[in-house]
Amino acid sequence: MGIHYIFITDDLGIASVFPAIKSKLTDLNCQQVSLLYFSVNKEHVFQKELQILERRFLTQLYVSYISKEIEGVAVLPNEEIEAVLNANTMPRMDFILSGNAEFIEKVKSLLHFFDINEIQIQEQFFTE
Numbered sequence: 001m002g003i004h005y006i007f008i009t010d011d012l013g014i015a016s017v018f019p020a021i022k023s024k025l026t027d028l029n030c031q032q033v034s035l036l037y038f039s040v041n042k043e044h045v046f047q048k049e050l051q052i053l054e055r056r057f058l059t060q061l062y063v064s065y066i067s068k069e070i071e072g073v074a075v076l077p078n079e080e081i082e083a084v085l086n087a088n089t090m091p092r093m094d095f096i097l098s099g100n101a102e103f104i105e106k107v108k109s110l111l112h113f114f115d116i117n118e119i120q121i122q123e124q125f126f127t128e
Helices: 014-026 047-056 078-087 101-113
Strands: 003-009 032-038 061-066 092-098 119-121
Touching: 003 014, 014 032, 014 047, 014 092, 032 078, 047 061, 061 078, 078 101, 092 101, 101 119
Parallel strands: 003 032, 003 092, 032 061, 092 119
Antiparallel strands: none
C-alpha cells in the first residue's frame, strides 16, 4: 500500500523531522515524501541538506520552502497544503507536524478545515 508522508514543519521542528525524512526516503516501501518547510525569517537552516536529498531522490521527495510574514505575524501556507493534497497519487496520506506550539495548532486547524483529522505530532528533540 503506497503511503505519501507529508511533513509540515517550521524552523524549530526541522531538526526533529529531518532524520525521519531520511529514514522514509531510504525505506524501500516508501514511495513519496513531501516537506512543507515554513520559515518566518527565511533562514531554512536545513536547505543545503534538503537540496542534496532532492537531487538524490528526484521522484520521491518534494520540498517547498515557504517564507511568508505579514506585519510580523506568520501566515500559514494553505495554498501549499492544498497543492500537495490535490497532487497526491497515493492511496494513503500520513501527516507529521513539527514545530512550536502555536505553529502546530495553526496547521492542525488548517488540516481540520481540509477534513484531515489523523495527524501525528513529532516530539521535539530540541527546544527554543
